[in-house]
Amino acid sequence: MGAPWRRLPDLMRETRILMGMPITVDIGGEPSTLIRSVFDYFEQVDRRFSTYRTDSEISAINRGDVPVKDWSGEMMDVLALAERTRNETGGFFDIHKADGSLDPSGIVKGWAIRNAAEIVRQADVCDFFIEAGGDIQCSGKNASGEDWSVGIRNPFKTDEIIKVIYPRGRGVATSGIYARGQHIYNPHGFGDPITDIVSLTVIGSDVLEADRFATAAFAMGRDGILFIEQAPSLEGYVVDVNGRATPTSGFGDLCKP
Known part of the structure; x- marks a missing residue:
């Protein structure tokens, strides 16, 4: 006898x-x-971390107005x-x-999406989908009772x-230049822009893991997909400047409904 319908x-x-x-x-x-x-939490994150707000904590830190001992937890x-991500990516991720x-x-x-998802889980809700700027954390089923699906856009x-x-x-994060223009640079190449790939999607154990490696892997250019391939907990899908797509070896399993 099957499980009771819920x-x-x-x-x-x-x-x-x-x-x-x-x-x-x-x-x-x-x-x-x-x-x-959830939205209140995202507003709190913006007030603390936005580099565009003069009243944010990060802006105050960058002005030298707040000593290290007074930085928030x-x-x-x-x-x-x-810093951990900088070390794990050989310096390709660097917030300096x-x-x-x-x-x-x-x-x-x-980080914020992961924490927002935890707010939802603590409310004993297991079916949810949170997306911020193309980065996604989902859990459970959608309103139709099916697994959540995520579409990867054609960057062209x-x-x-x-x-x-x-x-x-799992979490999904995409880095690319098609939405925000050129904003990712090779920190080891005198600030040279990345010109050989246009989009890189990373799937990790959660959205924080996906996000913190997506930007670094994109900054590696064509070598980024090799970095993702060698990371046991990550899968990825890159589109190069010629429109050619390259997935990691386990990516195909994520495409099965």
Whole structure:
């Protein structure tokens, strides 16, 4: 005899512009309260880490207004993660800018999404989807009772989906130049822009793992997909400047519904 049929809670979707990007949350349970809590959290992250806000903690740190002993625990956690990622990627991920200031935005997004997902889980909601600027953490099923699916866009024609993957609880992050223009540079090449690839999607055990390696791997250019291939917990899919796609060896398993 099969398992008893269980109706999934209706999922509520809401999108807001926060942290300079669209953030979408789909969750079940008590959406009016829980969704508000999730967006409140993203607002707190923006107030602390935005380099575009003069009143943020990171801006105060970069001005030299806050001694290290007064840095928040969240700031210390993110900076420690950034340093760990710099070491693990041979320096291809580096939050230090040429002028000596710090810009942790390359790791904050994935960190914030992961923490937002934990807020949802602590509310005993297991079916959810959180996306911020193309980086995604999902869990459980969608409103139709099916696994969440994520489309990878064609970087040359962004209204076209070239691959569909089923993360099944894993995190997804994409780095590229098609949405924001050239903003990722090779830190070992005198700040040279990356010109041989245009999009790199990374799938990790959670969105933080995917996000913190996606930017670094993109900065490696064509060698980035080899770095992802050699990382046992990561899979990836890169599109080069000629439109040729290269997946890691385990990527195909993620495309199976």
